[in-house]
């Protein structure tokens with residue numbers, strides 16, 4: 001800049017130089033807004049000729065991640081948000097409004113349960129929670145104002161595999177929109193959109209990013225619905241920050257290799273824990289897809305095992321109230337993810353004080369198995385000594 005004072009120069013000197021070379025990795029557009037050289041240029045944005053205006057509405061890094069997730073789910077469009085919960089919220093609000101009714105499965109992620117039963121309720125949106133084991137029973141709960149049917153492809157923490165074909169045919173028959181949380185399965189294992197589900201949602205905090213350093217969400221699916229979700233995202237201000245979007249895009253690149261290892265480790269652990277003393281039950285799906293059965297293994301300790309000793313005996317495995325990192329971690333559903341679910345629902349589902357959810361990492365299989373077998377043994381022994 002010429003003919004300006006030093007104080008003006010300091011503000012403008014750096015940050016505006018263009019780059020002709022194309023960078024291998026998409027740069028981080030760490031900016032709250034975009035510049036326009038004329039009013040025509042600004043009008044061009046609203047005519048759809050310029051891409052970006054304001055980061056709350058859209059940003060190249062958000063778009064990059066959204067396109068990536070949509071492509072992996074084989075869906076035509078996607079939008080990303082600040083968290084899995086905000087993704088679920090904008091996905092739902094793209095479909096329902098005050099006076100409408102949602103039919104949801106009863107064994108939902110606790111945060112989703114709270115969103116539906118508390119927050120959306122105050123917006124005048126009612127939800128009925130039912131068991132999705134029997135689709136005929138689900139059909140009986142459909143009301144004239146039911147607009148959305150909502151479930152998870154593989155449920156948390158007991159890993160029930162949802163009957164997606166059943167949901168699709170029920171939704172089509174009654175003209176209801178279907179929405180599936182595909183966080184646990186990931187598009188590596190399952191792509192609900194290809195089966196006819198209208199909206200697929202993710203806590204990208206989990207496998208899509210995969211490194212436990214970002215909180216993010218993604219909604220992909222039918223173009224008309226995603227356009228609405230994108231508008232809600234901007235209006236409600238739950239946009240994903242550019243750096244977090246950039247990190248999540250980086251994480252997404254390794255989804256396949258991570259999942260391959262996660263899934264094969266989980267299968268091995270589930271098999272080995274089946275006949276480990278001190279473990280009453282192993283929850284691991286028998287068949288989700290030909291790509292495998294996911295990377296979460298949930299166990300229930302014997303009644304006479306001490307759950308505290310189990311957790312204390314886990315050596316390098318940490319207690320972490322999340323999942324899907326490259327590190328193997330454990331969580332305690334009753335104390336964290338399912339704390340907000342009514343006690344009678346937890347009891348009915350079988351989420352009791354001896355249930356432990358294992359997020360199987362990408363370490364060496366035999367090391368992982370060894371840790372859990374040892375802890376199960378210790379938990380049993382310690383209790384017998386009491």
Ligand SMILES: *Cc1c(COP(=O)(O)O)cnc(C)c1O
Nearest residue numbers: 083084085109181183203205216
């Ligand atoms: C973690 C999780 C969520 C919520 O995602 P956040 O990123 O924590 O907001 C939703 N659904 C499932 C299945 C989850 O595991």
